[in-house]
Amino acid sequence: MAGNSVGLGGRGYRRRSVLRGVGAAGIGGLAGCIRSNDGTKAEGDAEKLIKAGFAETGVEPPFRTTIAITEDDEREQFAQLFKATLDGTGFFDVSIDSQEFRSHVDLMRNAAARDVNAMFVASWTGGWDPDSYVNMLFHSDNHTPNGFNVGHYANEAVDDGIDAGLVETDPDERIAIYRRLQETLVADSPISFVRFSESTHVWDADTVSGWQTYPLEPGAYYAVYAPWAGTYTELDDGSEFVGDLGSDIATTDPVSMTDTVSSHATALVYEGLVAVDFDGESQPLLATDWERLDGTTVRMHLREGVQFHNGEELTAAHVAGSFERYEGTLRETDVYDWYEGSEIVDDHTIDIECWREYGPLETALFNVPIVPMAAIDGEHDLESEPVGTGPYRFGDYDSGSHWRLERFDDHWFEGDDTVPSTAPVETVTLEIITETASRQAALEAGNIDFSYGLPSANVSEFESDGAYGVGRHIGGGFDMVIYPCYRAPFTSAKVRRGCNMLLPRTETLETVYDGVGQLAYTPISPLLEAYSDETFQETIADEYVRQN
Numbered sequence: 001m002a003g004n005s006v007g008l009g010g011r012g013y014r015r016r017s018v019l020r021g022v023g024a025a026g027i028g029g030l031a032g033c034i035r036s037n038d039g040t041k042a043e044g045d046a047e048k049l050i051k052a053g054f055a056e057t058g059v060e061p062p063f064r065t066t067i068a069i070t071e072d073d074e075r076e077q078f079a080q081l082f083k084a085t086l087d088g089t090g091f092f093d094v095s096i097d098s099q100e101f102r103s104h105v106d107l108m109r110n111a112a113a114r115d116v117n118a119m120f121v122a123s124w125t126g127g128w129d130p131d132s133y134v135n136m137l138f139h140s141d142n143h144t145p146n147g148f149n150v151g152h153y154a155n156e157a158v159d160d161g162i163d164a165g166l167v168e169t170d171p172d173e174r175i176a177i178y179r180r181l182q183e184t185l186v187a188d189s190p191i192s193f194v195r196f197s198e199s200t201h202v203w204d205a206d207t208v209s210g211w212q213t214y215p216l217e218p219g220a221y222y223a224v225y226a227p228w229a230g231t232y233t234e235l236d237d238g239s240e241f242v243g244d245l246g247s248d249i250a251t252t253d254p255v256s257m258t259d260t261v262s263s264h265a266t267a268l269v270y271e272g273l274v275a276v277d278f279d280g281e282s283q284p285l286l287a288t289d290w291e292r293l294d295g296t297t298v299r300m301h302l303r304e305g306v307q308f309h310n311g312e313e314l315t316a317a318h319v320a321g322s323f324e325r326y327e328g329t330l331r332e333t334d335v336y337d338w339y340e341g342s343e344i345v346d347d348h349t350i351d352i353e354c355w356r357e358y359g360p361l362e363t364a365l366f367n368v369p370i371v372p373m374a375a376i377d378g379e380h381d382l383e384s385e386p387v388g389t390g391p392y393r394f395g396d397y398d399s400g401s402h403w404r405l406e407r408f409d410d411h412w413f414e415g416d417d418t419v420p421s422t423a424p425v426e427t428v429t430l431e432i433i434t435e436t437a438s439r440q441a442a443l444e445a446g447n448i449d450f451s452y453g454l455p456s457a458n459v460s461e462f463e464s465d466g467a468y469g470v471g472r473h474i475g476g477g478f479d480m481v482i483y484p485c486y487r488a489p490f491t492s493a494k495v496r497r498g499c500n501m502l503l504p505r506t507e508t509l510e511t512v513y514d515g516v517g518q519l520a521y522t523p524i525s526p527l528l529e530a531y532s533d534e535t536f537q538e539t540i541a542d543e544y545v546r547q548n
Contacts, residue, residue, distance in 0.1 A: 045500035045547040050091050053494030054408055061091040063489060065260030066118040067481075068097045070104045074455070077512045078194070080483070081504045082121075089502070109145045112152040112486045119484065119499075120150060123197070125260075125477040126524070128276045128398075129360035130178040130531045132476075133523045135162050138185060151485040153190035154465055167357045169295070171530075174359055178531045184523040186544045189496035192480040192503050193520035195513060196527075201471040202443060202462045203450040206242070209234045211450070213471030214278055215527050218263035220452045221430075222278075224266065225391045225423035227413040228285050229277035232309060232423060235449075239426040243450040244433045244442065253382035254369045255329040265403050265430060269309075270388035273300055273319065274362050280527070282362045286314060286370055286389065295357045296340070302348040306412045309393040310371040310380070316342075316350035321376035323352075323368065334367055391423050403430045443468075456516035474527050478520045501545055521545055 042051035054061060067083055069075040079096045086092040094304050097118065099107065108120050126133035136142050139162050140154040161181035168174045185191075201213045201220065212223045224241060225232045235241060250259045252266055273287040287300045306314035320342045326335040340355035354361065372387050374380035380387065385394050391411045393437045395404035405428040415421030431448055433439045440458055443446045454462075461469045481503070483490045490496055521541040524532040 033128045035361040046498040047089050047091065049494040049498035049501070050089065050489075053492035053496075053498065054091065054489050056300055056492050056494065057488040059489040062093040063091065064093045064095075064117075066095050066097050066103070067121060068099070068104065068107065068116075068118040069121045070101050073100050078479075078508050079121055081512070082509055085502050085504055086499065108148075108150045108482070111150055111198055111484060112144060115487060116484065117487060119490075120482040121479070122482055123477055123479045124148075124523075125361060126474055127216060128280050128528070129363040130174070130524050130528055131162070131166055131360055133478075133525065134181060134185070135166075137523070138162065138190065145184040148274055151190050151481045153188075153485045154186060155184070155190075157184055158188075166359055169292075169357055169359050172307075175530050178378070178524060179536065182524060182532070182536075183540060183544075186500075186522055186540050187497070188484060188493050189500040189544075190485050192481040192483075192496075193523055194481065194503060194505055195517040196520045196525050197323070197475050197477040197479065197517050199452070199471075199473045199475040200454065200456075200459045200516065201450065201452050202454060202459065203469045203471075204443070204446065205467055205469040206448050207235055207237050208235060208469065211469060211471065212278055213473045215280075215473045217260055217453070219267060221267050221428070224425055224428055225417070225419075226275075226277075226478070227391075228275040230418040231278065232419050234424045239424075240429060241425045241427070242429045242431060244439050244446045244448050244452075245403060245430045246436075246439070246453065247434055248432055249397070249403060251383055252373075252386040252394075254371070255326050255331050255382075266369075266386050266388075267390075267393060268392040268405055268428065269386045269390045270371070271390050272366050272368050272370060273302075274365040276363060276366050282366075286319075287365075293351065296354045298352045298354070298361065300350050300352060302350070302449070303412060304348055306389050307410045308389050309387045309408055310372050310374060312372045314370065314389060316344040316435075317345045318348075318370050318376070319350050320344060321373065322370045325371075325376055326368075331381050334364070337407050338364060351463045353459070392428055395427070400432055402432060404428070456512075456514040457492060459516055460514050472516070474518060474525065478523065478525060478527050480520075497544070501547055 042048045067079045069079050076098065083094040083096060086094050107116065116344055124137060136148045138149060138153060138158050138161055143149045143152045158181065165174055165177045168177060199213055199215050199217060203211050212231050214220060214222045220405055221243065223233055245261050246262055247261050249265045250262050251257050252262065254270060257263060271285050272394055273285060275283045275285040277283050285515055286303055286306060288303050290298055290300045292298050302314060302316060323335050323339055323342065326332050338354045338358040338361060340353040342353060343351040345351060369388055371382065375382050375387065392405035393408045395406040397403050407423050407426045413421060433442060434454060439451050440454055443451045459470060463470045483496045485491060509515060509519060511518055521537050526532050526534065
């Protein structure tokens with residue numbers, strides 16, 4: 001998680017002072033004390049809402065609170081902008097507290113239990129289904145520490161909308177449900193959405209040919225060879241592709257994988273039944289086709305002749321076992337949010353039974369890699385060596401140094417008019433480079449061929465240099481500000497919505513992120529255009545966010 005803020009580009013709010021220094025009091029030292037200030041006036045729609053909310057909750061301005069961020073230059077810049085905006089109203093006296101990432105996440109997960117007086121700047125990454133943008137953040141069943149509803153927001157209508165969206169299988173009905181849900185969330189403003197981020201890739205144009213940018217961050221390396229998406233990469237010099245990883249690898253077993261870097265490292269090793277291509281369309285992968293037998297049962301027809309890297313041949317038993325090994329693990333909900341059981345019809349046919357009708361089943365299947373029986377039976381530890389059916393197999397790993405994959409020459413794909421049967425790249429080496437500046441330096445020095453997620457200003461510089469290719473695609477992530485709905489005055493939707501209206505969005509996008517990204521007003525990324533296109537975003541902004 002991570003966050004960013006937005007404002008109205010000078011619409012009707014006043015600033016008491018230019019950017020003030022970071023407040024000295026940390027979150028733990030703030031008691032949320034309230035000082036009377038009879039001279040505070042409400043000017044503009046946002047401040048009138050805040051004033052009404054303060055009166056409603058019995059809070060007198062200025063209210064002392066904190067903006068909590070991770071240690072990050074862009075986060076710091078945004079927090080300073082938002083602080084200046086809120087301080088300028090006279091209703092708030094804001095400090096900024098910066099912590100390293102793990103401490104920041106720990107604070108968020110325990111904020112309600114500790115009655116922490118802070119607004120959290122954070123980010124969230126969803127996927128190809130709208131549920132992934134709202135369920136964990138807003139459903140009352142997902143309050144922290146078990147979910148990511150940090151502010152302990154609760155709204156029965158929101159819960160009902162999220163539940164309805166999950167069980168609805170008609171596409172048009174799902175669109176209507178999630179549009180109503182987003183409107184309710186913006187009106188209530190438990191979270192302010194600041195910016196939809198972009199997936200940004202930079203590569204050496206003299207070396208790398210045919211690269212495509214996958215919109216979702218975990219799929220950064222799919223473009224090396226993704227026959228299911230009609231995509232592959234060639235090298236003009238040599239047969240080894242060298243990319244980077246922003247941190248060390250936490251795990252290589254899918255059932256315990258909770259970080260993006262581990263997904264990057266294993267994306268070419270594992271495969272699921274279904275894939276989602278670069279345009280968001282479901283494609284056959286280990287399943288050649290599928291059909292719904294009734295509202296809760298799907299029959300999957302498996303590809304024949306598929307080999308795992310350890311020599312096993314794919315059967316329906318691998319599918320059933322791969323699903324069932326999720327029970328009791330960190331990633332249990334990936335499967336047991338919908339999975340009831342399965343019936344093996346024959347070696348290459350399996351009926352999957354859901355315990356409820358489940359709209360996003362195809363995208364859910366994309367997130368469940370099929371693993372060999374040796375791992376299912378416990379004879380092989382996927383933590384020490386990942387084994388899948390993908391186009392690349394594990395080569396070697398030096399913790400803190402590099403991760404290496406070798407081409408799997410027995411991969412099932414036989415070639416077509418678009419993609420060759422054999423991946424042109426023989427070896428994929430991912431150098432572990434934790435410092436952003438060092439990743440950029442390695443790319444400029446020619447030590448790596450590719451990097452992802454560089455700072456926005458650096459991406460703009462690479463775009464102006466013909467020696468590099470740059471891929472930018474609106475992604476599934478957004479930056480946000482999370483309000484403590486458990487604590488006055490943020491218990492009032494009027495206060496939260498007033499803050500949402502004041503967010504310096506345009507200024508943040510232009511000055512902090514150098515124009516990389518898109519203004520955000522709702523939780524669902526425009527990557528899912530049917531649920532959140534530009535017209536819908538603008539309508540919501542005019543109705544609930546922009547001041548008259």
